[in-house]
Amino acid sequence: MNKIKVLIVDDKRIIGDLFNFALGDHGHHITFVNNPLEALDLVRREQFDIAFLDIIMPQKDGISLLKELKVVAPQLPVVMMSGFMVEEQRQRARALGAVTCLNKPFEREELQEAIKAAIGIEI
16 A cells, blocks of 8 residues: 655644544554644645645635645645535635545545545555
């Protein structure tokens, strides 16, 4: 099985726990941050295979973060997530380079499909 390095940016710790359960328990490296500025700093210093960004966060919305990440690491595949996503946000995220958008809560299978779509790896 291919091991991947995943960045999760969400203001709710439970989302990081969900990724640890779904992926980390299977040997994938999960990095969770709840601060978009910290995420930018991490991407400048480390290489990730994929990033998952929450759209609605208090410090900076995920769309703005996506824009900045694509400048810092244009090759980084990004999947957006939200419990309150509207079609306009989806279209904007895709126009800025997001691979897909997941509605929270999502199932492990949806997560696996998003990863396969983004980086071509089945986990």
